[in-house]
Amino acid sequence: MSSMLNDPMEDGCPEAPGPGTFRAEPDNQQQPISQARCWCSLRRGCVVLAALMVLAGAGVGSWLLVLCLWPAASPSTSTLQEEETTVSCPGVSSEEALLPVLPKTVSFRINGEDSLLEAQVTAWPGWLLVCQEGWNPGLGLQVCRSLGHLRLIHHKGVNLSDIKLNSSQEFVQISSRLGDLLEEVWQPRDNCTSGRIVSLRCSECGARPLASRIVGGQAVAPGRWPWQASVTLGSRHTCGGSVLAPHWVVTAAHCMHSFRLSYLSSWRVYAGLVSHSAVRPHQGAVVEKIISHPLYSAQSHDYDVALLRLRTPLNFSDTVGAVCLPAEEQHFPRGSQCWVSGWGHTDPSHTHGSDTLQDTMVPLLSTQLCNSSCMYSGALTPRMLCAGYLDGRADACQGDSGGPLVCPAGDTWHLVGVVSWGRGCAEPNHPGVYAKVAEFLDWIHGTVR
Numbered sequence: 001m002s003s004m005l006n007d008p009m010e011d012g013c014p015e016a017p018g019p020g021t022f023r024a025e026p027d028n029q030q031q032p033i034s035q036a037r038c039w040c041s042l043r044r045g046c047v048v049l050a051a052l053m054v055l056a057g058a059g060v061g062s063w064l065l066v067l068c069l070w071p072a073a074s075p076s077t078s079t080l081q082e083e084e085t086t087v088s089c090p091g092v093s094s095e096e097a098l099l100p101v102l103p104k105t106v107s108f109r110i111n112g113e114d115s116l117l118e119a120q121v122t123a124w125p126g127w128l129l130v131c132q133e134g135w136n137p138g139l140g141l142q143v144c145r146s147l148g149h150l151r152l153i154h155h156k157g158v159n160l161s162d163i164k165l166n167s168s169q170e171f172v173q174i175s176s177r178l179g180d181l182l183e184e185v186w187q188p189r190d191n192c193t194s195g196r197i198v199s200l201r202c203s204e205c206g207a208r209p210l211a212s213r214i215v216g217g218q219a220v221a222p223g224r225w226p227w228q229a230s231v232t233l234g235s236r237h238t239c240g241g242s243v244l245a246p247h248w249v250v251t252a253a254h255c256m257h258s259f260r261l262s263y264l265s266s267w268r269v270y271a272g273l274v275s276h277s278a279v280r281p282h283q284g285a286v287v288e289k290i291i292s293h294p295l296y297s298a299q300s301h302d303y304d305v306a307l308l309r310l311r312t313p314l315n316f317s318d319t320v321g322a323v324c325l326p327a328e329e330q331h332f333p334r335g336s337q338c339w340v341s342g343w344g345h346t347d348p349s350h351t352h353g354s355d356t357l358q359d360t361m362v363p364l365l366s367t368q369l370c371n372s373s374c375m376y377s378g379a380l381t382p383r384m385l386c387a388g389y390l391d392g393r394a395d396a397c398q399g400d401s402g403g404p405l406v407c408p409a410g411d412t413w414h415l416v417g418v419v420s421w422g423r424g425c426a427e428p429n430h431p432g433v434y435a436k437v438a439e440f441l442d443w444i445h446g447t448v449r
């Protein structure tokens with residue numbers, strides 16, 4: 001940075017010749033006429049020459065000046081350099097380039113006790129109820145998934161005459177000719193020809209029924225993160241995990257890879273747990289199947305996700321529940337206040353994890369910044385994201401791996417990252433790196449189907 005803003009004169013740029021360099025000879029009134037005339041024309045010549053030299057000097061000077069100042073004066077070059085410096089040196093400036101958010105053509109929500117499906121279409125004001133004509137179960141599953149739910153639970157048609165409606169309420173109809181492209185089939189209407197609209201229930205996720213009882217501090221009370229799981233090998237906590245459904249937990253592939261020679265039957269998953277000392281070994285759910293992402297790389301940490309299928313389903317309650325996946329095209333911008341939780345080391349110098357579940361808020365960082373030369377120098381792949389602090393204030397650590405990084409959207413929590421790796425823990429300029437769940441949605445849906 002400093003080299004870019006150096007005074008060009010200091011960099012050996014020659015000084016422009018100033019007016020003081022030229023001086024006319026003093027007048028002498030005591031000289032004879034011819035001599036005086038001669039002296040006079042000589043003087044005139046000198047003046048003309050001096051003027052020419054002044055002009056030439058000024059020209060050369062300004063040319064040199066433009067040449068030396070050019071890099072700093074050119075607007076396009078300076079913008080480029082500022083951006084690069086900004087991104088590669090967070091110590092100097094923590095401003096990052098804003099990521100573009102792509103426009104969506106249709107969004108959904110499920111409203112009220114009747115679970116009525118509503119759609120919002122680009123360039124059309126308000127939320128539209130969805131007519132039943134053209135509806136099919138495949139669309140129901142797609143809508144549930146696009147909202148971050150794992151499954152479709154129930155869908156049905158509701159008579160418009162059975163519900164109270166605003167007189168200005170508008171509708172949207174599904175055009176059958178366009179097949180099942182979620183983005184393109186929604187056409188606004190004044191009414192539904194069938195007189196029926198769609199009611200949709202997706203699998204529950206992302207809710208914290210007991211969250212209102214939390215008063216503050218770092219102590220994690222039961223129910224604060226109901227999707228938090230502890231993945232154990234024998235009786236030993238090895239990694240965190242997140243509950244997606246009664247039979248499914250997502251964790252990091254490296255957790256499984258490190259112990260790939262262990263017996264499948266030695267793995268257990270505990271949910272609804274806060275303190276490990278309160279665990280009864282038989283309470284854990286037996287792991288029936290470990291499915292690591294087929295593209296996982298132990299060298300690069302790329303594709304660091306694995307799914308655990310449980311032999312018996314978890315009992316959902318106030319303290320055990322599923323987290324939502326990221327909704328389609330849901331963008332959590334840099335600075336989003338997300339939370340990471342786990343039983344990992346509370347001090348990088350410690351050799352054991354924490355008995356009680358810990359959590360901390362970590363803001364999302366842009367991958368551009370995190371991949372800069374001051375941080376991870378390009379080690380992040382598109383399947384990774386960073387969260388944490390440049391001053392190393394708080395971070396995930398060993399034993400938190402596989403656990404959740406969740407971000408709120410209203411009252412609903414979405415699993416944005418899976419604790420994956422990082423240089424040390426809470427080291428300045430080395431924030432935590434997470435597997436980016438949004439990149440694994442197709443693989444997760446395809447696997448748990």
Ligand code: 4AZ
Binds near residue numbers: 419424426
């Ligand atoms: C680990 O070894 C680990 N600071 C997890 C997270 C981080 C570093 C190491 C991030 O499981």
